[in-house]
Amino acid sequence: MGLRTPIYELHLQAGAKMVDFGGWDMPIHYGSQIEEHHLVRNSVGVCDVSHMTVIDLAGADSKRYLRYLLANDVEKLQSAGKALYSAMLDDTGGVLDDLIVYLTQDGYRIVVNCATREKDLAWMNDKIQAFDCALTERPDLAILAIQGPESLQVLKEVLAKDANEGPSRVAYIDQLKPFVGGFCGDWFLARTGYTGEKGIEAIVPADDAKQLWRDLASAGVRAIGLGARDTLRLEAGMNLYGSDMDETVTPLESNMEITLSIDEQRDFIGRGKLVEQIQTGVSRQLVGLVLNQRGVLRAHYPVYANDECVGEITSGAFSPTLQHSIALARIKTGADDLQVEIRGKRLAVLKVSPPFARNGKKVFKLADA
Amino acid sequence: MAEYPGELKYAESHEWARVEDDGTVTVGISDHAQDSLGDVVYVELPEIDADVSAKDEAGVVESVKAASDIYSPISGKIIAVNETLEDAPETVNDSPYDQGWFFRLQPTDLAELESMLDANAYQELCDSEEH
Numbered sequence: 001m002g003l004r005t006p007i008y009e010l011h012l013q014a015g016a017k018m019v020d021f022g023g024w025d026m027p028i029h030y031g032s033q034i035e036e037h038h039l040v041r042n043s044v045g046v047c048d049v050s051h052m053t054v055i056d057l058a059g060a061d062s063k064r065y066l067r068y069l070l071a072n073d074v075e076k077l078q079s080a081g082k083a084l085y086s087a088m089l090d091d092t093g094g095v096l097d098d099l100i101v102y103l104t105q106d107g108y109r110i111v112v113n114c115a116t117r118e119k120d121l122a123w124m125n126d127k128i129q130a131f132d133c134a135l136t137e138r139p140d141l142a143i144l145a146i147q148g149p150e151s152l153q154v155l156k157e158v159l160a161k162d163a164n165e166g167p168s169r170v171a172y173i174d175q176l177k178p179f180v181g182g183f184c185g186d187w188f189l190a191r192t193g194y195t196g197e198k199g200i201e202a203i204v205p206a207d208d209a210k211q212l213w214r215d216l217a218s219a220g221v222r223a224i225g226l227g228a229r230d231t232l233r234l235e236a237g238m239n240l241y242g243s244d245m246d247e248t249v250t251p252l253e254s255n256m257e258i259t260l261s262i263d264e265q266r267d268f269i270g271r272g273k274l275v276e277q278i279q280t281g282v283s284r285q286l287v288g289l290v291l292n293q294r295g296v297l298r299a300h301y302p303v304y305a306n307d308e309c310v311g312e313i314t315s316g317a318f319s320p321t322l323q324h325s326i327a328l329a330r331i332k333t334g335a336d337d338l339q340v341e342i343r344g345k346r347l348a349v350l351k352v353s354p355p356f357a358r359n360g361k362k363v364f365k366l367a368d369a
Numbered sequence: 370m371a372e373y374p375g376e377l378k379y380a381e382s383h384e385w386a387r388v389e390d391d392g393t394v395t396v397g398i399s400d401h402a403q404d405s406l407g408d409v410v411y412v413e414l415p416e417i418d419a420d421v422s423a424k425d426e427a428g429v430v431e432s433v434k435a436a437s438d439i440y441s442p443i444s445g446k447i448i449a450v451n452e453t454l455e456d457a458p459e460t461v462n463d464s465p466y467d468q469g470w471f472f473r474l475q476p477t478d479l480a481e482l483e484s485m486l487d488a489n490a491y492q493e494l495c496d497s498e499e500h
Contacts, residue, residue: 017407032462033433034408227407227433294411296431318410318433343429343436 196236237354
């Protein structure tokens with residue numbers, strides 16, 4: 001038996017097929033992964049992501065610590081509530097994890113992946129020794145991601161039914177801008193997600209999460225499994241830690257250039273390697289692939305240019321929105337005229353710049369040759 | 370719960386076979402198989418008139434989760450394929466034993482069916498795989 005989120009019993013009641021996910025028993029789907037994907041693209045769905053790790057940071061040196069720890073710069077967070085996506089690197093520039101950090105009134109709230117929890121905490125606690133601040137893990141909290149074009153409206157309608165807390169929560173959501181979040185009482189509400197759609201991530205006490213899940217279900221909001229979450233993030237061109245990047249690659253080899261903040265003033269872990277790679281160029285890059293014929297691109301399928309193997313797929317799936325297969329692949333920089341070997345046959349693929357789909361439409365661009 | 374119709378024969382590789390009134394044999398994949406695979410997104414069917422031997426690859430089913438070979442449970446000549454699946458692969462999920470059939474063959478030797486599992490034995494196999 002794996003770890004269970006507070007929503008576990010409710011998943012079973014909703015007909016979930018449960019799988020092991022980084023040591024947690026999590027729902028992969030509730031009947032049809034593709035239907036769930038379309039619900040988020042076209043209306044709304046709710047996904048339990050309580051397996052992710054929430055860590056609070058407080059103390060006088062919090063900002064100085066994060067500016068040293070992260071490849072993106074928390075100095076960019078100029079007002080409470082702002083969120084920043086960043087890689088956390090090791091000394092050689094390898095990606096230890098990707099995370100979201102929010103500036104709060106009291107310090108920072110950091111959300112990291114579940115499979116990397118122990119490694120991250122060990123690393124972060126080791127590096128914090130020289131700083132006057134402290135990390136507190138928050139296993140008491142659950143996370144529900146309410147996502148889709150109708151998500152804000154539906155969530156507000158559900159919350160408004162609570163005469164006590166409802167009005168303040170609705171008002172709080174009304175003033176939230178994209179990629180901003182913060183505390184509304186003991187609820188943390190943020191306009192973030194991992195789907196490429198409008199949505200809210202609610203980080204709330206376990207019992208409140210159960211009640212919110214039930215209230216959303218009563219309002220007709222369907223549950224979304226981690227299977228659909230994966231195809232949604234892939235269509236949105238978002239990397240998955242452990243598949244698209246890990247310690248063996250740097251952000252520059254992982255299509256994460258725009259999440260780096262490299263300037264003269266700031267030293268951070270892994271900076272030296274990034275500066276070197278910017279000067280010399282990288283030998284491999286993460287690109288998008290599109291298959292315009294029948295078949296499904298899947299992780300670890302080899303990628304060829306002419307007859308040379310130039311890399312492999314890191315994430316691949318059938319895109320329910322586009323109705324053909326899409327993938328991310330790490331290949332030799334500049335390789336073109338690509339083919340993917342699927343079960344012994346080599347099929348031509350297009351090299352594109354992610355994202356693949358937004359708002360239900362094709363948005364990918366052909367990558368520069 | 371997955372269904373296991375009693376009138377069908379089953380392969381350990383999760384295909385079912387049904388003898389039709391005219392002596393031909395229809396093949397598909399079981400309810401348990403479609404449920405394990407999740408949403409089916411592509412089906413590759415065999416060529417009409419192809420000769421297949423028992424346990425030969427006779428197609429591929431690609432789901433959101435994985436690509437799986439389909440094996441012909443018995444030997445024979447392919448006489449029909451379910452073209453519906455080209456445009457509506459989800460039919461395999463919706464109706465695995467009826468609308469979601471894969472191909473029909475003229476069997477070389479119907480006695481080959483006897484080495485297949487009956488519904489009870491197949492259900493036991495599926496139950497044991499789940500634990």
